[in-house]
Amino acid sequence: MARETDEDELAALRDRLHAARCRVRTAYDRLDLLADLVDITTIAGRIGLRCDLILALDEAQCATRAAEADMKDAEYALAVAMAALTVEQRRGESAA
Secondary structure, three states: OOOHHHEEEEEEHHHHHHHHHHHHHHHHHHHHHHHHHHHHHHOOOOOOOOOHHHHHHHHHHHHHHHHHHHHHHHHHHHHHHHHHHHHHHHHHHHOO
16 A cells, blocks of 8 residues: 555656656747847847846746756655655565
8 A cells, every 4th residue: 555655656746847847848948939039139230128028038037947946846856755765665675
């Protein structure tokens, strides 16, 4: 029974990591798009950028950093759970 709980917990942690990686990809896609818009605007000879574009770029950078932090937390949580499971398996093997 405890083994099923461990597998369920690992599955949930893997799902969390997958979702976090998807958020990182989405955040980087948005950041890249806005960076391209900034490049196009500056190449077109416009010296001043629109405030809304600058704010959107800043928000995209913040969202990207938050998504990366969430992904790192999810990676760490999965690593800790897998390490704990491995230790429990080793203890079970040595007791048998």
